[in-house]
Amino acid sequence: MELNLKDIGKYLDVAEKAAIQAGNTLKEHFRKLDSTMIDEKAKNDYVTYVDRKSEEIIKSCIKTNFDNHSILAEESAIETRHSPFLWIIDPLDGTLNYIHGLPNFSISIALEKDGELVIGLIYEPLKESIYYTIKGQGAFKNNKRIYVSNSQTLNNSLIATGFPFRIKDIIDPYLNVFKEIFLKATGIRRVGSACLDLAYTAEGVFGGFFECALSPWDMAAGSLLVKEAGGIVTDFNGNKQYLTTGNIVAGTKGIHGEMLKIIQQNFKH
Template structure:
């Protein structure tokens, strides 16, 4: 394992331990609203600080962008860690056991290492650029589905951007009409990891943030997936509009989704 990936794993596990303990003692967790349908807990903050402390102990010169702390400048900002300490906060708050820690390292704008850790299932998804993706040490490969028939596609509602509702529902309907079924589980990081593991045949969502995507898009690509924005380009880290599936299915999914693109999404 690359030394930087090893630090990412250590950071994710440290955060995961905090989350798992808090999940068992939820009455002690403090919840605050950051905005419309957007929440943060004391656990998000504690987990994020554990990740930051672990990274800075080994790489104090690196920059960091974290969901709760924002941008932390470093002496070597070509190396930037992208952190989501608890992806699936609403699930956590409601006691739904589906959430994860996401940690990625981007070097000069390219994701080089990615970690997604599900602390309740003890599932560790990892990848380094050019070295494949793994789940608890076993190699991952995406689904080999050739068309949408009988597939399971993951998605997420744009609940923080209700102005996208009409566009999203049109896209949802187009995919749902062709696929076997759709899943909306509440953690984009795990959705991306599940595509990498072949548990879902594809995934699409609108309006995600870099910390939602960074680790998962690398893990999916290293497992053989293609990653695109809804327009068929590679601007998903900026737009937050993402489509992930295997090479055979990407053309099909994009063909259905593109019909409902608005000018602001191109």
């Protein structure tokens, strides 16, 4: 079954409504958490009552409208309904920021059809900024078209990254990459939300973004945003398997190429 823009528009509308509803919950509880609302899933990996509540709101909204669709969300197992449609959800990206009162967090919702991303939406609740895209239709922020940076070199660009806290044994090559890019770029920023890193790359704030050991919900919506904004997105091998490898390099064509070369010189595959 071929999708038309009217169908995809309905999916995007539901994603937007779900994100705003969940975002209201995030805003309501921001800087109001107590220790009883926070659990540690693993060392330095936390989940809050608000993560779970946000996910519940988003899933409920999707299931109310598209009950036969499958859902992959961060805080629960995949709900398979033998559907060609798969929603990929991060109900609160930047949980650690949220816990500590840092205002850098977001909600990410993407939809795959037969394994291909067709819509992506990232919502920044405190700013009420909605980044969204439909495959083949460009990328937008609050109804205004956005594009990646005009810069094609590291030496006049701001770059974003994160750190692989779950996989400590790759920290040495990762820090080598960080050092080389740091020495060439104007600066490096660590926002603490990969979804926002990709959204900001899509709108040209960052010239590029790299990180490893991520999950599909960290990258799905943002990767489509960057590509629809005119950027390049690959894994560390220069291939398209970033959602499965968890390793991502995104940015303008020139910056992506520079970063990928540095990464491949330090990571042996």
